[in-house]
Amino acid sequence: MESNTSLNEHEKVNILMVDDQPAKLLSYETILSELGENLIKAGSGREALGQLLKTDVALVLMDVSMPELDGFELAEIIRQHPRYQKTAVIFISAVHLTDLDRLKGYKHGAVDYISVPVIPELLRAKVSVFAELYRKTRQLERLNSELERRVAERTEELERRVTELARLNTALQSSNQELDAFTYIASHDLKEPLRNIANLGQFLLEDSALQLNEQSEDRVRSIQRLCQRLDGFLNALLEYSRIGRAEATQTRVNLDEVVQDSLELVAPPPQVVVHVQRPLGMVWGNDIQLTQVFANLVGNGLKYTDQATPRVEIGVQAAEQNGLLVYSVRDNGIGIAPEHQEAIFQIFKRLHPRDAFGGGRGVGLTIVKKIIERHGGRIWVESQPGAGTTFFFTLTSAPKEDQEK
Ligand code: ADP
Numbered sequence: 001m002e003s004n005t006s007l008n009e010h011e012k013v014n015i016l017m018v019d020d021q022p023a024k025l026l027s028y029e030t031i032l033s034e035l036g037e038n039l040i041k042a043g044s045g046r047e048a049l050g051q052l053l054k055t056d057v058a059l060v061l062m063d064v065s066m067p068e069l070d071g072f073e074l075a076e077i078i079r080q081h082p083r084y085q086k087t088a089v090i091f092i093s094a095v096h097l098t099d100l101d102r103l104k105g106y107k108h109g110a111v112d113y114i115s116v117p118v119i120p121e122l123l124r125a126k127v128s129v130f131a132e133l134y135r136k137t138r139q140l141e142r143l144n145s146e147l148e149r150r151v152a153e154r155t156e157e158l159e160r161r162v163t164e165l166a167r168l169n170t171a172l173q174s175s176n177q178e179l180d181a182f183t184y185i186a187s188h189d190l191k192e193p194l195r196n197i198a199n200l201g202q203f204l205l206e207d208s209a210l211q212l213n214e215q216s217e218d219r220v221r222s223i224q225r226l227c228q229r230l231d232g233f234l235n236a237l238l239e240y241s242r243i244g245r246a247e248a249t250q251t252r253v254n255l256d257e258v259v260q261d262s263l264e265l266v267a268p269p270p271q272v273v274v275h276v277q278r279p280l281g282m283v284w285g286n287d288i289q290l291t292q293v294f295a296n297l298v299g300n301g302l303k304y305t306d307q308a309t310p311r312v313e314i315g316v317q318a319a320e321q322n323g324l325l326v327y328s329v330r331d332n333g334i335g336i337a338p339e340h341q342e343a344i345f346q347i348f349k350r351l352h353p354r355d356a357f358g359g360g361r362g363v364g365l366t367i368v369k370k371i372i373e374r375h376g377g378r379i380w381v382e383s384q385p386g387a388g389t390t391f392f393f394t395l396t397s398a399p400k401e402d403q404e405k
Pocket of ligand 1: 300301304331333334344349350352360361362
C-alpha cells in the first residue's frame with residue numbers, strides 16, 4: 001500500500017472472490033463491478049491462498065462448499081496468518097445452513113453469510129459495507145502512524161533541546177565561576193599597587209625637602225582621594241565576586257530571625273516605622289546572604305526618601321507556583337522612574353550624584369540580585385516616582401514536615 005497519508009475516499013480495495021464454478025464467479029463479478037473496487041477471482045481454496053500472499057485483501061467472498069478445501073477450512077487457514085486475522089469473510093452457501101453451521105463459521109472469525117440464490121442488492125450492500133470499513137480502518141491506521149511519527153520527531157527535537165540547554169547551562173555556570181574568580185584575583189591584585197600609589201602621595205606630602213606649593217599639594221591629595229574611591233570600587237567588586245565563589249551552604253532558614261538580624265544591622269533611627277508581617281516563614285537558603293538582602297533593601301528604603309516619617313514594610317505571600325514564597329520590601333520613599341527600573345540592578349549604577357542621599361557605590365542591588373538568583377529566585381521592582389517603591393523576590397519555601405526542628 002502506498003504511504004499516502006491523506007484521506008483518500010476513493011482508494012480502491014481488493015476483494016477476493018473464491019468459487020470453484022467459473023459461472024458463479026462471473027455473476028459475482030457482474031453484481032459487484034458497479035462498486036468500483038478491484039475484484040480478484042480465485043477458482044479454488046489454493047488459488048485463493050496464493051492471491052492472499054500476493055495482495056492486500058479487504059474482503060474474501062467464498063463459497064462454503066468447494067472440493068479439496070471447503071470454505072470453512074480456507075477461512076481457518078486464512079485466520080492463522082497474522083496479517084489476515086481481521087480480514088472480513090463473507091460465506092456464500094447453496095445449502096441450507098443450520099445454526100450449527102453458522103456457529104462453525106463464526107468460530108473461524110467469519111463475518112457474514114449470504115445464502116443462495118444471491119440477491120444482488122444484498123450482496124452489493126454487504127460487500128460495500130466491508131470495503132468501506134476496510135478503507136476507513138486503513139486511513140485511520142495511516143493517520144495514526146503519521147501522528148506517532150510526528151510525536152516521535154517532536155520528542156526527539158525536545159530531547160535534543162533539553163540536552164543542549166543542560167550543556168549551555170553547565171558552560172554558563174563554569175564561565176560565571178571563572179568570571180567570579182577572575183574578578184576576585186584582578187580586584188585583589190589591583191589593591192596593592194593602589195595602596196602604594198596612595199602611600200607615595202603621603203610621602204610626597206610629608207617630604208619637607210620638596211617644598212610643594214599649595215596647588216601641587218591639592219593635586220597630590222586629589223590622587224589620594226581617587227585612590228580611596230578606586231579602593232572602594234575594588235572592595236565592592238571583591239564582595240560581589242565572593243558571592244559567586246563562596247560555598248554558601250543552604251539550610252532551612254527562619255526568615256523572622258533573618259529580618260531581625262538585618263534590622264539590627266541597619267539600625268533604623270527612631271522616627272522610622274518598620275512593619276514586619278509575621279511569621280515570614282521558613283525557606284531554603286544561606287542565612288548570612290539573606291540577611292544581606294534584607295539589610296540592603298531596608299537600608300535603601302530608608303536612604304532614598306524625603307519623608308519626615310520614613311516607613312518600610314516587609315511582607316510575604318505564597319506564590320501560585322508550588323513551593324515558592326514571594327517576599328516584598330515596600331517603602332514610602334522617592335520612587336524610581338520606570339525607565340530606570342532595570343538599570344538599578346547593574347553594578348556601579350546610581351541614579352543620583354555621588355554624595356546625594358548619603359552616597360553609595362551602586363553595588364547593593366547588584367549583590368541582592370545575585371544572591372536571590374543563586375537561591376533560584378527572581379527579583380523585580382514596582383515603583384512610581386513620588387509614590388514609594390516595592391521590591392519583590394521569590395525564595396523556595398522549606399518543607400513543612402521539617403519546620404518543628
Ligand atoms: P547604592 O544605594 O549604593 O547607590 P544600590 O545598588 O543599592 O546602590 O542602588 C542603586 C540605585 O537604585 C540607587 O543609587 C538609587 O538611585 C536606586 N534605588 C535603590 N533602592 C531604591 C529605593 N528603595 N527607592 C528609590 N531608589 C532606589
